[in-house]
Amino acid sequence: MSRILVIEDEPIIRTELRRLLTRAGHEVSEAGAVHEAETDYALDTFDLILSDLRLPGAPGTEVIAKAPGVPVLIMTSYATVRSAVEAMKLGAVDYIAKPFDHDELLLQEERVLREGRLTRQNAVLKREVERLYSVGGIVGHCSAMRDVFDRIRKVAASPATVLVLGESGTGKELVARAIHAQSPRHEGPLVAVNCAAIPENLLESELFGHEKGAFTGAQAAHAGLVESADGGTLFLDEIGELPPPAQARLLRMLQDGEVRRVGATRSRKVDARIIAATHRDLPKRVQEGSFRQDLYFRLRVVEIKLPPLRERGEDVPVLAKHLLEKACQRLNRPPATFSPEALVAITSHPWPGNVRELENAIERAVILADGPVITPGLLSLEPGGGGAFETHELPEAGLGLEGSASPDSLEEYFRRFVLEHQDKLGETELARRLGISRKALWERRQRLGIPRTRA
Numbered sequence: 079m080s081r082i083l084v085i086e087d088e089p090i091i092r093t094e095l096r097r098l099l100t101r102a103g104h105e106v107s108e109a110g111a112v113h114e115a116e117t118d119y120a121l122d123t124f125d126l127i128l129s130d131l132r133l134p135g136a137p138g139t140e141v142i143a144k145a146p147g148v149p150v151l152i153m154t155s156y157a158t159v160r161s162a163v164e165a166m167k168l169g170a171v172d173y174i175a176k177p178f179d180h181d182e183l184l185l186q187e188e189r190v191l192r193e194g195r196l197t198r199q200n201a202v203l204k205r206e207v208e209r210l211y212s213v214g215g216i217v218g219h220c221s222a223m224r225d226v227f228d229r230i231r232k233v234a235a236s237p238a239t240v241l242v243l244g245e246s247g248t249g250k251e252l253v254a255r256a257i258h259a260q261s262p263r264h265e266g267p268l269v270a271v272n273c274a275a276i277p278e279n280l281l282e283s284e285l286f287g288h289e290k291g292a293f294t295g296a297q298a299a300h301a302g303l304v305e306s307a308d309g310g311t312l313f314l315d316e317i318g319e320l321p322p323p324a325q326a327r328l329l330r331m332l333q334d335g336e337v338r339r340v341g342a343t344r345s346r347k348v349d350a351r352i353i354a355a356t357h358r359d360l361p362k363r364v365q366e367g368s369f370r371q372d373l374y375f376r377l378r379v380v381e382i383k384l385p386p387l388r389e390r391g392e393d394v395p396v397l398a399k400h401l402l403e404k405a406c407q408r409l410n411r412p413p414a415t416f417s418p419e420a421l422v423a424i425t426s427h428p429w430p431g432n433v434r435e436l437e438n439a440i441e442r443a444v445i446l447a448d449g450p451v452i453t454p455g456l457l458s459l460e461p462g463g464g465g466a467f468e469t470h471e472l473p474e475a476g477l478g479l480e481g482s483a484s485p486d487s488l489e490e491y492f493r494r495f496v497l498e499h500q501d502k503l504g505e506t507e508l509a510r511r512l513g514i515s516r517k518a519l520w521e522r523r524q525r526l527g528i529p530r531t532r533a
């Protein structure tokens with residue numbers, strides 16, 4: 079039995095509908111106008127509202143917004159079929175023309191109720207799937223991602239050090255944030271440090287702090303980022319780039335829970351949980367001698383490995399739709415969808431820059447789109463995933479930006495290079511390949527009006 083509200087000003091039709099629907103096994107309530115319905119009933123408790131379009135006072139379509147989530151079926155006379163179509167644009171699930179055939183009305187009412195039930199069941203299932211398979215806004219249903227969620231849940235409660243592995247853009251920072259958010263330390267700070275982004279000569283003092291006069295320019299004592307994570311979590315991204323002296327200090331902290339500022343004679347207790355991440359092959363670095371083996375073992379108490387996007391199967395279109403919804407909201411655009419061809423292009427692209435590349439391609443498409451449909455052209459995916467990411471390393475050194483070409487062509491070159499590669503490379507890597515500092519990259523972006531695409 080379903081609860082149906084009939085809004086109709088003609089008493090004869092109202093009585094006829096009540097009889098018909100009651101006989102079909104439903105509980106029927108009646109109103110003669112939208113304002114009457116609103117005053118007499120809690121509209122969101124109905125399973126279906128059947129409303130005439132032309133009513134005294136407000137038209138029947140006004141009830142749609144007043145009863146969100148409840149399907150509204152609009153009744154209208156033949157002469158106003160056009161306005162019935164308008165009603166559907168306003169969110170009515172369907173319309174039925176008057177005078178209506180009883181069987182036809184019952185069929186339509188049953189179909190709407192069935193669809194309403196399915197929508198509600200879907201919403202419940204979606205919430206349940208999200209509860210089971212999604213953690214901290216990380217979307218994923220494939221088995222590798224389910225393992226990731228499982229590990230996040232298990233490790234969050236413990237104080238164990240975690241090493242997150244995965245290619246660039248696979249969501250390593252998101253994992254670290256999810257672990258922190260679910261841990262007993264969630265009210266403490268989460269300090270995220272990208273070890274590759276801090277110049278090597280400053281890294282030790284930035285991380286561990288320094289005493290006054292520890293080196294030229296150290297005019298005052300300074301607490302490091304490790305100390306500011308006291309009581310919380312320290313996320314060390316790109317841990318593979320940590321130079322040997324900083325590796326030694328970090329090891330000490332992991333062993334004894336103490337840090338010694340640069341230039342200090344005594345240590346301080348720090349209670350920070352460490353989560354480290356890298357896209358590098360750390361065992362290889364250990365073998366080569368550039369990463370301490372004892373530190374590696376200390377860091378990988380629990381390892382979480384994120385699969386590259388190209389290995390996540392059905393997650394790719396699901397993630398794409400999720401990111402499209404987010405991009406539309408962020409950019410204040412009406413909801414958009416992918417054309418079938420765009421979905422094919424998305425699922426067959428290798429995504430060397432992983433979720434970040436997908437996110438950027440979608441954001442660009444939303445900005446460029448003139449309507450609500452995203453086509454493959456708007457995504458402008460390079461066949462085979464081309465570009466400079468990982469597989470096609472660009473020259474290590476600078477790219478001759480300061481060379482002999484004219485300033486115009488240099489700027490044009492800079493602009494093209496940044497636009498082509500910013501989706502796949504982080505700012506540090508982009509600056510390194512351009513042969514300039516991160517600060518210089520930022521300044522040029524400002525000057526040339528090329529804002530960062532990453533939120």
Ligand SMILES: Nc1ncnc2c1ncn2[C@@H]1O[C@H](COP(=O)(O)OP(=O)(O)OP(=O)(O)O)[C@@H](O)[C@H]1O
Nearest residue numbers: 215216217245246247248249250251252433434504
């Ligand atoms: N599974 C996911 N669901 C939703 N968003 C995701 C997912 N994975 C990554 N993202 C989004 O993709 C972007 C890149 O993620 P993140 O910065 O965590 O990657 P990363 O592996 O730390 O990258 P890098 O190694 O370059 O630092 C972020 O905007 C993040 O919100």
